[in-house]
Amino acid sequence: AVVSTQSTGARVLPSVAEDERLMSMIKELTTTEQEPDQNRKVGEISISELPKLSKASFPPCMRYVYEWLTTNHHMKHGARLQFCLFLKGLGLNMEEVRGFF
DSSP states (O other): OHHHHHHHHHHHHHHHHHOHHHHHHHHHHHHOOOOOOTTSOTTOOOGGGHHHHHHHTSOHHHHHHHHHHHHHSOOOHHHHHHHHHHHHHHTOOHHHHHHHO
């Protein structure tokens, strides 16, 4: 199965390199840089920044969970656990995460 996947990838890769639309998007992704906030340590955010960050930077699954929570003010245990771990990974401290719920 791995060999067939590799051979399929090897056949598709040259066609991707020839597609100008895809290559321009890939080049744009690799050259786009976001300016870091000079006053902030890496991984340090506040809870007040979540609405802006959720729209701009959250992966789609976490954006959905965040929007669900802010709209319905309730979520199941599994989603809450995953969202708490995600917020912790972003740099929120545990006090802020607890206060969010």
